[in-house]
Amino acid sequence: MTTCPQLLNEVLDAHGGLTQWKTFTKISATIRSGGDLWEMKGVPQDPSPRQMSASLDKEWSSVFPYGAPDRLTDFTPNRVAIVTVDGALVAQRFDPAEHAEGKDTNAPWDALDRAYFNGYALWTYLNVPFLLSWPGFAVVEIPSWQEDDEEWRGLRATFPPHIASHSKEQDFYFGADGLLRRHDYHVNASGGFAATQYVSNFIDVEGIKLPTTRRAYMRAGNLKPLTDRLMVSIDLSDFRLW
Numbered sequence: 001m002t003t004c005p006q007l008l009n010e011v012l013d014a015h016g017g018l019t020q021w022k023t024f025t026k027i028s029a030t031i032r033s034g035g036d037l038w039e040m041k042g043v044p045q046d047p048s049p050r051q052m053s054a055s056l057d058k059e060w061s062s063v064f065p066y067g068a069p070d071r072l073t074d075f076t077p078n079r080v081a082i083v084t085v086d087g088a089l090v091a092q093r094f095d096p097a098e099h100a101e102g103k104d105t106n107a108p109w110d111a112l113d114r115a116y117f118n119g120y121a122l123w124t125y126l127n128v129p130f131l132l133s134w135p136g137f138a139v140v141e142i143p144s145w146q147e148d149d150e151e152w153r154g155l156r157a158t159f160p161p162h163i164a165s166h167s168k169e170q171d172f173y174f175g176a177d178g179l180l181r182r183h184d185y186h187v188n189a190s191g192g193f194a195a196t197q198y199v200s201n202f203i204d205v206e207g208i209k210l211p212t213t214r215r216a217y218m219r220a221g222n223l224k225p226l227t228d229r230l231m232v233s234i235d236l237s238d239f240r241l242w
Contacts, residue, residue, distance in 0.1 A: 013176025075119025
């Protein structure tokens with residue numbers, strides 16, 4: 001059963017409310033990605049915009065185009081695939097976590113490893129914080145984080161085994177307005193390195209508050225981000241909920 005501290009209720013309301021969120025089943029956005037991670041994993045990222053789509057009631061997502069103008073990804077926790085726009089199978093992998101995890105941080109990815117990472121990571125980002133209210137999530141309040149002159153209250157979520165994401169435990173910090181500011185996790189698909197992601201520039205889409213800027217850095221043992229190690233940058237626009 002999901003533990004639901006008062007802070008989580010406040011956070012859900014600040015982002016538009018669970019009732020409003022549940023009127024939708026899918027989300028899409030235009031994304032532009034950068035950062036050091038892609039080069040490190042041997043899969044360089046170009047700045048071209050892509051379309052990201054995700055389900056809100058199950059773990060599924062897709063990126064288009066992917067690798068070629070007529071290809072896209074089809075991600076679920078137990079299977080990741082690359083298919084053509086006509087539905088022809090290009091490549092697939094079952095139990096993709098087993099292939100991606102347990103390797104060195106600098107170990108290269110193949111196209112399906114990257115599709116798996118993109119799939120679970122962007123699905124998680126597009127569904128937080130509402131995801132934390134799902135059955136099977138254990139959510140507790142943790143000590144606040146002091147960021148310059150701001151105090152951000154924190155929640156630690158333990159993800160259930162059937163959800164694919166960065167790591168089993170992830171921490172989320174929220175500003176005085178209840179909106180997400182920071183997301184901490186370990187990237188198990190890349191050797192388990194510690195990461196801090198800053199989230200900003202929220203907009204209102206159909207009554208839901210969604211961030212348009214994400215910047216993820218490697219994180220030191222004192223929980224401070226290594227700001228010279230920008231691993232992933234994501235800019236999002238053209239959101240659609242339906």
